[in-house]
Amino acid sequence: MNKITLYRILAVAIPLALIELACRLGWINRLTLPPPSEMVVGLWGILKSGRMNAAMLETLRNVIVAFAGSVVAGIAAGALVHGVAPVRRLLEPLFSTYYAVPIYGFYPLFIVMFGLGDKPEILIGFMLAVVAVITATLAGLDGVPRVLVKTARVLRLGPVRTAWQVTLPYAAPQLFTGVKLAAAYSFIGVIGAEFIMSQSGLGYEIRFAYDNLDNNVMYPLILLVLVVAVAMNGALDAWDRRLRERRRAGR
């Protein structure tokens, strides 16, 4: 296992070192790409100065709202749709082609409906995330053994208590896959919306720096977005692994 960790570190560190070297040797124009170490230093400076704190907080808050909303709505909708077969048959093609639809295309509509601000950004993040939760919920509920559903019926549980106390807990590991995706998609959605058109937030700041050719701000912020995304994914992944490990040992 330690060997694998070492390989992972190498797989990230070697390309980074090569880029650093190429920048330092002038093979890559520093106007195109500054050395990664300078991005880190720049990011440290920005974080210390605190001038991006407002933007970071706003993005974070919007991501959390979109994420939480998509998880709650997605699980509820998934459980509901799973229970009503005709509705599911009707919506299945929507779910399976949903991610082929450029959701950002609806962003202008949302801006006109809600005005430029947090709401359309949150809505984009929510829309990007919610269907991942729904499909994960459906897949998870499909995997519940019939005998458990029968047991719930023998115990005379109603449909809501069956879902809440039997089938959804059983499907928890798979639901978590949806939750993980929802976190990533909410982040992607909010940052993307901010980048396309907005007045504040991290995505906006990157766009602003890009439009002003301000590499000293742009690259550190891009680095920040990457680090946050990877850290969030890593944390959820570790949690997910723990959940699954426990399930396996319990069998």
Place this chain on the structure above:
Amino acid sequence: MNLLKLPGASAALLVLILLVAWQLTFMAVGAVAIASPAATFAYLAQHLADLGPHIWATGQAFLYALAIAIAGGLVLGLATGLSATAAETAEPLLLAANSIPKIALYPVVLLLFGIGLPAKVAFGAIHGVIPVAIFTMNAARGVPPVLLKTAAVLRLSPMDRIRSILLPSALPEVLTGVRLGFSLTLIGTILGEMFGSQSGLGYLLMTSIGLQNTQIIMAVTVLLIAFAAIVSTALLAWERRLRRRR
């Protein structure tokens, strides 16, 4: 309700429901925010020819990007999926790469490639390559060991083993990855056009957003949705047929 059992009937009903929802939204928010279905389709009927060059520009960039995403994803997925160590090393890295908001990388892509076709293609491809790689890797790992043992008993060469056992066995799952890769590559290409080009549907979308031309916005959105839905449904049908045989 039995009509719903007809093939395509539920899809048609779904389209109908979505159109009704669209019309209701239009009636609620008005023409400033969204064009009505009627106005959108009227615009499409009249101006489809004008959209031709944009469709062509997007289509070209998209096809290049998709080819790169699929080829790159297959190579990356097979290279990592063939060895347990490589797969274990690569899996969290690929998943992390998948969770990155790639739009944040857009300035880098533009600085590297400049405005134009290469930037669009690159941006489309970086969206699509990771899902293809992840699914291919897992598909290669998921080949039942007994099939690989059978390949050894039949004394297949390493290349033949990949071509005749690994790829066909992995195909349905690879197709799932290709389907996701297709969608994301399309989105990536469109996003690329929104900022870094002077042509294509994404460019048209972005300028229409600036001009608040809701007819064009909705027309382009409908075109993209129709194209994406048709291709993705066809890929899904192919995938299901392969899986049903298993």
Place this chain on the structure above:
Amino acid sequence: MEDVQVRLKGVTRVYPGKAGGVHALGPVDLDLKKGEFFAVVGPSGCGKSTLLEMIAGLAPPTEGSVEFEGRAIGAGVPDGVGVVFQENACFPWLTVADNITFGLERQPVARDEVGRRLERALQLMGLQDFAKAYPAQLSGGMRQRVCIARTLVMEPRLILLDEPFGALDQQTRLLMGDELLRLWRATGATVLLITHALDEAAMLADRVGVMSSRPGRILEVIETGWGPDRDSRIVSDPAFGAVTGRLWSLLREQSLSALSPAP
């Protein structure tokens, strides 16, 4: 001096791990005679399948040597060896006919000869009506026939069977046993059958090797003494009861010790 086809000398298998690893098998010394039907029975986890994999060249022994027709088995499966696995090893993306000819098409065999062998194998295994079907459309027993047919068309001189009927119901097992005997007589190949079913081993084999619990060793080799024309009807022969009885008395103790947790 009888013709020895497979010779195992001091074959041992240790799975690497902490504290010297897990000693899974051996040392095993065993000779298989050309054309005989040899069965190996043993308690679960005694390394029967490992033994088969080493004879097939799928896994190297940690110590000792395996010879096939006088030559040491190195890396890879030697020519002339066929293996039927316990799990479903059909290629799900190919039809029954394409599954059966898969290996043959990778050999320098003429087209019409491929067709002839396919027809014969389909007929022998009773699969004529399913040539164009996909494995998923077949029952477990039929799928196993496809795997056997795929092995037969290669005309191997040594056929290794790793619990091939393990997943089948009892009636199907008996009938498949009959068919296996018929094939064995028709091909003249040497057969090594790994099984945990005593009656299967007693009914099918000329000789039965009884293995100990882990680390597996051959405790004793029992000659059944059946004629070559035997079939599943011998299960009602009193001599059959005597053979299975002897096998069980040897195995009972081993199975018990396999069941109790390791110290």
